[in-house]
Amino acid sequence: MSLPTRPIQILPPQVARLIAAGEVVSRPLDVVRELLDNALDAGATRIALEVAGGGLDLIRVRDNGCGIPAASAALAAERHATSKLSPDGAGAALHVTTLGFRGEALWAAAQAGELHLLTRPAAQVGACEVRAHGEATQVARVSAPAGTTVTVTRLFAELPARLRTQLAPAAEVREITALLGRYVLHHPGLSWRMVVDGEPRLTHAPADPRGAVASVYGPLSANRVMAVEAPGISGVVSRPELTRTRRDRMHFSVNGRPVQAPPELEKAVIEGFAELLGAGAAPLCVLNLTVAPEDHDPNIHPAKQVVALADLPAVAARVRAAVSAALAAHPLARAVPALL
């Protein structure tokens, strides 16, 4: 059997661009995550998210962070353009200390939709407005408050196939709300707002991890969590009386990035409870892990939700010990021998 021979061709640039952008941004949730990451990387303490039409019509994130200096504004939506590499260059991407580092989120948003930026560092007199779509970028000087507002509209409007595979707006909004909740849980001390289709939906301004649990899951849950503190681990875990039949409230972040937890880490938390948890039960936990930049690789996938930890068994053992130590303070735990 022989296949017809056809010449190999390079994809037209606009097609290659859409394919690459589609890996970074496959749904509105991805854009929201990237914009929240940018706001956190900018040191913002107030972050407001607005979505309309499930994010397909509009996604807007406004922050009071450091802003983009006028000299850099034109580059913000360029591909592989980032201010987050340390000056030593090449190897720096392997030592990631910020949430962003690939320099493609704004670029991808400008390919998959239309991007509008309004940005001003506090010390700069005027602001910059950037509009980018496809290959075109326009920059204008305007006046605006300090901080950055990024707006993405008409997401996938030119990608009908992508548009057809999107969730219904209400379902996407539910997932975006859950994502925002994870950011709130892992970054207490900031103030967050969410507006959906023009209606204020949520405000979170928790002072600490327990307050974050109260804000996201309610005071009943917050009253049943205990602090977990160990080298490289901080957060909260629920008391044994607050358990769930699913692992849907087990949250982990690695160096500030909410991540999809490797099952080994969930298991380590559950093992930390020993017999205090019934079979199949799962606790609520919010655990922030800090690892040396060279010990983890967030660069497995463009969406950066999966991280590879250099020594997962060691991290899991630390998590198990930290949870078990936190529980040792609990009255029910006294009869149980300490576990490692």
Ligand code: ADP
């Ligand atoms: P990355 O975050 O990987 O650097 P992005 O495409 O998300 O790439 O952003 C490009 C650059 O634009 C960032 O490196 C940063 O300098 C700037 N930027 C983006 N969003 C913000 C923001 N909210 N505040 C300040 N600067 C921002």
Ligand code: MG
């Ligand atoms: Mg980014």
